[in-house]
Amino acid sequence: MRTQFIGMISLVRKETSRVLRIWVQTLIPPGITMSLYFIIFGTLIGKRIGEMEGYPYMEYIAPGLVMMSVITNSYGNVVGSFFNAKIQGHIEELLVSPLSEVFIVIGYLAGGIIRGLAVGTVVTFIALFFTQINIKYPLMTFFVVIMTAGVFSLAGLINAIFAKKFDDIAVIPSFVLAPLTYLGGVFYTVSLLPEFWQTISRLNPILYMINSMRYSVIGISDVSIQNALMMIVFFFIILFLIAVILLRKGIGIRQ
Amino acid sequence: MQNAFGMHALSIKNLSKKYKSGVEALKSVSFDVQQGDFFALLGPNGAGKTTAIGIITSLVNKSSGSIEVFGHDMDKELAEAKSCIGVVPQEVNLNLFDFNFNILVNQAGFYGIPRSEGKKRAEQYLKKMQLWEKRKTDARSLSGGMKRRLMVARALVNRPKLLLLDEPTAGVDIETRRMMWDFLRDLNNKGTTIILTTHYLEEAEQLCNKVAIIDEGKIIENDSMQNVLKKLKTEVFILNTEKPLDEAPNIKGYLASLRSPQEIEITVSQEQGVNDAFSSLQESGVKVLSMRNKNSRLEELFLDLTKGQLGDDS
Numbered sequence: 001m002r003t004q005f006i007g008m009i010s011l012v013r014k015e016t017s018r019v020l021r022i023w024v025q026t027l028i029p030p031g032i033t034m035s036l037y038f039i040i041f042g043t044l045i046g047k048r049i050g051e052m053e054g055y056p057y058m059e060y061i062a063p064g065l066v067m068m069s070v071i072t073n074s075y076g077n078v079v080g081s082f083f084n085a086k087i088q089g090h091i092e093e094l095l096v097s098p099l100s101e102v103f104i105v106i107g108y109l110a111g112g113i114i115r116g117l118a119v120g121t122v123v124t125f126i127a128l129f130f131t132q133i134n135i136k137y138p139l140m141t142f143f144v145v146i147m148t149a150g151v152f153s154l155a156g157l158i159n160a161i162f163a164k165k166f167d168d169i170a171v172i173p174s175f176v177l178a179p180l181t182y183l184g185g186v187f188y189t190v191s192l193l194p195e196f197w198q199t200i201s202r203l204n205p206i207l208y209m210i211n212s213m214r215y216s217v218i219g220i221s222d223v224s225i226q227n228a229l230m231m232i233v234f235f236f237i238i239l240f241l242i243a244v245i246l247l248r249k250g251i252g253i254r255q
Numbered sequence: 256m257q258n259a260f261g262m263h264a265l266s267i268k269n270l271s272k273k274y275k276s277g278v279e280a281l282k283s284v285s286f287d288v289q290q291g292d293f294f295a296l297l298g299p300n301g302a303g304k305t306t307a308i309g310i311i312t313s314l315v316n317k318s319s320g321s322i323e324v325f326g327h328d329m330d331k332e333l334a335e336a337k338s339c340i341g342v343v344p345q346e347v348n349l350n351l352f353d354f355n356f357n358i359l360v361n362q363a364g365f366y367g368i369p370r371s372e373g374k375k376r377a378e379q380y381l382k383k384m385q386l387w388e389k390r391k392t393d394a395r396s397l398s399g400g401m402k403r404r405l406m407v408a409r410a411l412v413n414r415p416k417l418l419l420l421d422e423p424t425a426g427v428d429i430e431t432r433r434m435m436w437d438f439l440r441d442l443n444n445k446g447t448t449i450i451l452t453t454h455y456l457e458e459a460e461q462l463c464n465k466v467a468i469i470d471e472g473k474i475i476e477n478d479s480m481q482n483v484l485k486k487l488k489t490e491v492f493i494l495n496t497e498k499p500l501d502e503a504p505n506i507k508g509y510l511a512s513l514r515s516p517q518e519i520e521i522t523v524s525q526e527q528g529v530n531d532a533f534s535s536l537q538e539s540g541v542k543v544l545s546m547r548n549k550n551s552r553l554e555e556l557f558l559d560l561t562k563g564q565l566g567d568d569s
Contacts, residue, residue, distance in 0.1 A: 003334070003367025010364025010373075017357075089348030093358075093409070096312045096342050097365035098334035255274065255315045 007099035015111025063217040064186035074116035074149035079156035101247040112153025140216035154239035264448035270320035280306035282472040295459035298469035341415030351395035366413035380408035400427040491549035497542040
């Protein structure tokens with residue numbers, strides 16, 4: 001077990017140092033993108049919108065924007081890192097070692113969560129220039145951010161396991177993740193939508209994650225917070241198991 | 256697993272691999288490698304060498320059969336078996352954007368070696384491979400030969416009892432190759448069992464004490480290097496003459512031809528020897544300055560056994 005633990009820590013350290021080594025790619029772009037969101041949607045358009053669910057529009061969208069950056073960055077970190085390791089072949093460094101699949105998954109997962117947390121922190125600091133953030137339930141906020149980053153790190157890992165070419169790692173973020181995030185209630189409450197679209201929106205798992213974050217920060221949610229938290233935990237466990245099984249079977253990495 | 260000579264470093268039983276494409280790369284292959292051996296696994300392109308190495312290092316899933324590494328069954332004690340192995344693959348598989356020092360320290364970590372010890376070993380093996388000056392550069396800035404040496408260093412950080420080398424000197428210059436040979440000989444003398452696949456048969460002949468030849472997924476020869484070379488029926492020599500010749504001299508009992516005006520090629524069977532050929536040339540007034548094998552002896556045998564086949568790597 002000590003061997004496995006040291007191996008896992010080595011992988012976490014490798015993944016973390018990668019995030020920090022290429023900080024211009026990993027930490028700066030989300031900061032710039034989110035600053036633009038705050039300026040355009042918050043300051044310029046937000047003033048005309050006024051309040052949403054009783055909160056100034058900027059304060060209402062801030063938790064969702066933080067969560068949006070956590071989701072895209074944790075996903076992008078693992079999908080990019082694992083797929084590059086596959087393409088360059090150095091994934092074999094892990095595969096020939098005694099490190100078990102469970103700890104390989106944990107290693108990549110930790111890398112994704114750390115990037116999600118780092119970017120989430122950067123975006124939160126940027127948000128403070130535009131609005132006040134008084135976190136209502138700090139522990140829940142921490143839990144939601146970690147678990148959501150974990151869910152999307154695992155999803156990124158599974159995407160990278162199956163990916164055979166660069167197109168395969170670009171398709172999911174562009175055609176699945178981005179629409180689901182934008183339609184997941186970052187910028188609006190789903191109660192504004194007609195009944196039919198509200199029902200459709202409730203099928204979007206990202207809606208539950210955005211609302212969990214909003215609840216933990218400002219105390220309001222479009223969905224039951226218990227259901228939302230259970231859904232995050234459910235996705236985390238299922239995706240973790242799928243990732244371990246895929247690696248164990250050698251799908252996409254062993255001939 | 257023990258035998259009369261000690262422990263088997265590697266024991267392969269009825270190993271088969273059929274790819275999804277339908278290609279049968281290995282057909283019930285069995286062989287043992289003794290602890291301390293320097294073992295050559297040879298075969299033409301596509302014979303199944305790399306597939307065998309891939310299965311032993313668990314980079315390729317086998318179809319059937321069993322493998323034991325120092326007594327650890329890979330189906331039951333995979334982590335223990337992997338801990339005994341170091342591998343230098345045929346293709347460069349380095350993280351090209353990471354520092355060379357970090358590559359070795361991380362690899363040590365994946366084998367459960369604490370970071371402080373991993374750093375010491377990284378320094379030790381980078382120095383041995385004459386790469387210490389390059390420790391703070393990334394792998395993409397290394398030359399082809401340096402990348403190979405870095406992969407050898409990486410394979411050694413866990414101090415493997417069994418080292419697998421898949422074409423380790425492919426594309427490196429002569430100086431580097433000789434340096435690697437000396438290093439590998441020394442490593443083997445100190446007790447590391449080494450399995451080598453190579454296209455340079457001279458390399459196998461120089462380094463290895465055991466040889467297995469694999470062809471079309473089957474082992475067609477498996478013996479000591481000495482015994483295998485004894486099976487060589489004929490050898491071809493090139494004789495350099497003092498003066499240019501217009502045509503090949505008639506050497507009684509030998510097949511001779513002219514390669515160039517000052518080079519005679521003669522085929523000598525094992526029973527014949529070369530004395531009679533020299534006597535005959537002396538009688539004809541041809542003075543020979545030097546003589547060399549056309550191919551390495553193992554190469555002659557290899558071509559004979561595999562009928563000189565070529566194909567794609569698998």
